[in-house]
Amino acid sequence: MLTTLAVANYRSLRDLVIPLGRLTLVTGANGSGKTSLYRALRLLAETAQGRLIATLAQEGGFTSTLWAGPETISRTMRQGRVPIQGGPRSKPISLALGFAGDAYGYAIDLGMPSPENPFPLDPVIKGEAMWTGERLSRSSLFAERRNALVRLRMSDSGVWREAMDALSPFDSMVTHCADPADGFELLSMRERMRDWRFYDALRTDPDAPARRPGIHTYTPVLASDGADLAAALATIRAIGDARTLDETIEAAFPGSRLLDDPAGLRLRQHGLLRPLGPTELSDGTLRFLLLVAALLSPRPPELMVLNEPEASLHPSLMPPLAHLLKTAARQTQIVLVSHSAALIAALRETGCCEEVRLEKSFGETAAPDCESPAWTWPKR
Structure with a gap:
């Protein structure tokens, strides 16, 4: 069972981490972000089908699906003492999706394409991670992708090996690196996601x-x-x-x-x-x-x-x-x-x-009544 859903910088979901139960009821006023949360879950499922990038392009392209507000909303902005405005970025532009559950967890980090990219609406995959259990840690991680390099930890020895060193920025390790031997957990999770x-x-x-x-x-x-x-x-x-x-x-x-x-x-x-x-x-x-x-x-x-x-x-x-x-x-x-x-x-x-x-405040969706589960995004 999934216990956590995490979304960052997708439409109004600037930084949302919510718990999931056996039956989770998502409510809120019109425009509060319910449909965006639904789409975020669907995008995760599209990753296992190899359709994530194309689906984002159909939604209007990467830039149109990104959080449109400032990187952070300060207290003075919320108090109305200063106008809502952007500033120097402290982090790279990113749209991230992830989930965790009793057995496995997964996260994907999408970034801006390079200027010479012939498909400007398509984001590129900067990083992915898959781990056992509910928390990402060095010991629980068994599959990792950073840019074009994918590493898998062999299930019998625990030794890491390079599964691919030139994975396309448009392809996910979930669809291209699942291996019945060394990448069995990756293969298992892919099939489970495809069944959603x-x-x-x-x-x-x-x-x-x-x-x-x-x-x-x-x-x-x-x-x-x-x-x-x-x-x-x-x-x-x-x-x-x-x-x-x-x-x-x-x-x-x-x-x-x-x-x-x-x-x-x-x-x-x-x-x-x-x-x-x-x-x-x-x-x-x-x-x-x-x-x-x-x-x-x-x-x-x-x-x-x-x-x-x-x-x-x-x-x-x-x-x-x-x-x-x-x-x-x-x-x-x-x-x-x-x-x-x-x-x-x-x-x-x-x-x-x-x-x-x-509920939505300053354009950002939040779940004020929920205690956010602990969550760690993978590093690029």
Whole structure:
């Protein structure tokens, strides 16, 4: 389980280190930095897929994603005695992302490209580190990258060896230096990061992928756009927790049940003479079914991140959704970003979530109610 998320100089997250629990609820007003935190987690996952640099370019390039304020905000600036202004930098320009958990920790440090770089929107990777346990230290470090040089510590002898001395500044050691022998821990962490799941684009409009006809086939993981909803629900019933599936549908829509129809999704609702297909379901009903398929996956990931899943849902669906999240958190760690007062209240009643409330001051996102875990960034 991840216990710490650290972000430095990414959008409004100038220096944020927060704790993560089994089910972490991220709240805050609009513009407080919730989406930036979600994107930071997604960028870490993109590192394991080899897409980090391209994703940052798609966000507008390295400079547009950097913290736009001064390197430090002094007390006199906060008191209004002097204007907000920059000054001589004491550290190099950097955007850093990292996490730590029970087993491993990882951090990556991105910097400005050189003037002759033909791709000015792309940052370069200045440093990376991977270590065992929650704290980075000389003894826990087992993989290190500084500029183009990557060193791995051999698991049997503890001796360091050079794995690569000319790694491209656009490539991560996570994707290019994982070795089944000397770099087994690096390989293991890469595969675990690749298994993280993100759901923030579960569309319910008339042209949504989930409304298209779908056949029942083995589908233990719901697609990120929900296109295989019918197959995912059928797979839960066949090899997953069918009882919880039925109980969740009953709690959300009393008197309703999903039908085993090989032709696709069919929901029998109380009072109707025939079941409804995906094109006939309301936006809220369809979205709830999408969340059910994601959270009751027969192949739960180590980490699932949901961004504002309550969209289109009636307040009456928040208690069943909170119970579903609590149930799913027994098998997978969940980070939930939400500003729904009804869902937040329902989750608080379950007593199973750790809440991280974000607020913004002087353009900077902070978590004032959280005690920041100890964190050390790797050296360049």
